[in-house]
Amino acid sequence: MATTELNLKVVAVxxxxxxxxxxxxxxxxxxxxxxxxxSCAYVTVKLANGLEGNGLTFTNGRGTEVVVQAVKSMSYLVLGQIVTDIYKDFATFWRSLTSESQMRWIGPEKGVTHLATAAIINALWDLWGKLLKKPVWRLLADLEPEVLLSVIDFRYVTNCVTKAEALELLRQGQKGKEDRIKVLLEKGYPCYTTQAGWLGYPDEKIRELAQKYLDQGYTVFKVKVGKNLQDDIKRCELLRSIIGYDRTLMVDANQVWEVQEAIDWMKHLAKFKPLWIEEPTSPDDVLGHAEIAKALKPYGIAVATGEMCCNRVLFKQFLQAQALEYCQIDSARIGGINEILSVYLMAKKMGVKVCPHAGGVGLCEMVQHLQMWDFVALSGTSEGRVVEFVDQQHEHFVDPCVIKNAHYMAPTSSGYSTTMKPESLAAYVYPNGTEWESMFAKGLFHDPRK
Structure with a gap:
């Protein structure tokens, strides 16, 4: 074995x-x-030459330890591998994680095992970017169409998009690519804010934040709804009074409604002219979403969903059933970049706009790369598309996303923007981090070790 190969061996996960x-x-x-x-399950893949790739899966607090354990259970598939061998046949490697003959029983390709897969896969893409000294959006855009296709597992989606069709879409995307890269580097990619719309915020805080983001150049805002209709009406009134009707408003119910309830509720909110209702019902209910989409079409309200969509197969069904008009991929809910690329290709073929979900720990950092690749090398446009931005936890990253005039600026550092600062890890690793020790001592949280 050559020395260079030995240097590229994975020695720790x-x-x-x-x-x-x-x-x-x-x-x-x-x-x-x-x-x-x-929260997040934060994975580091280390090579013999000292280079590290970092990846993560966003979580919501309790249960993160379960995802961490799943990563540990899968790590034997990565340990000892020559990392360039993984990249040469990335689709096969991806399938080795998702189809591990015993672990797949507690998935398959969904839930905890898929979240763990995403964290590992995201770390490997970060590492690939660092090896080639490119940000991941540029790495993806520079890959020849045939090579890009070699990272995707097309199993179960060929009745929506075949490999041959995908190759043609990617070849078409090569035209004008360099011009779009220049536009991207100069202007960035448009985003919207959810920061002024959290359900637990008092009116004064919503008012203050809406004005703040308006002053920063935002023209697209999202507000959370679904708990109390009268409160939702007041919150939408409040936001519209600040942003006016010449700017865009979306609403997000985070899966709380029954199908008919979603239709009835949204009829009451239709006067606020929302562009979309996001996650109106169960994230697995394809036909329910289709029913809602059909009922709300006369009101000019679209359906958006996908942040909790568990794999490419479910996305395929949403697209085939015309159950969503805005496809919201999440960088860690399904199995990392390899699987996300297949969703972009299906959406492109079906004429559906992709508007990524972001906002959790590291999600903004990751999805910017994905949408920038789409703009440069697949859809070729940002028309009618926008990426979510939430202004929190960015300070914990070495290369945080940069927003200027409500646009994500293209990352220039190598990798996937997923490396966290050592001091942040020391403070917030659970439950032994210094900040957690302090909060336990103050009685703000229960110490799980007691």
């Missing part, structure tokens, strides 16, 4: 439970998740 006490301020609160502590 480490995983940490990292949590932030966002429930103290109701940051991230919605009708379903009333007291979230934004």
């Amino acid at each position: 480490e995983v940490k439970d990292v949590r932030f006490p966002t429930s103290l301020q109701a940051d991230g609160s919605d009708a379903m998740h009333t007291d979230p502590d934004y």
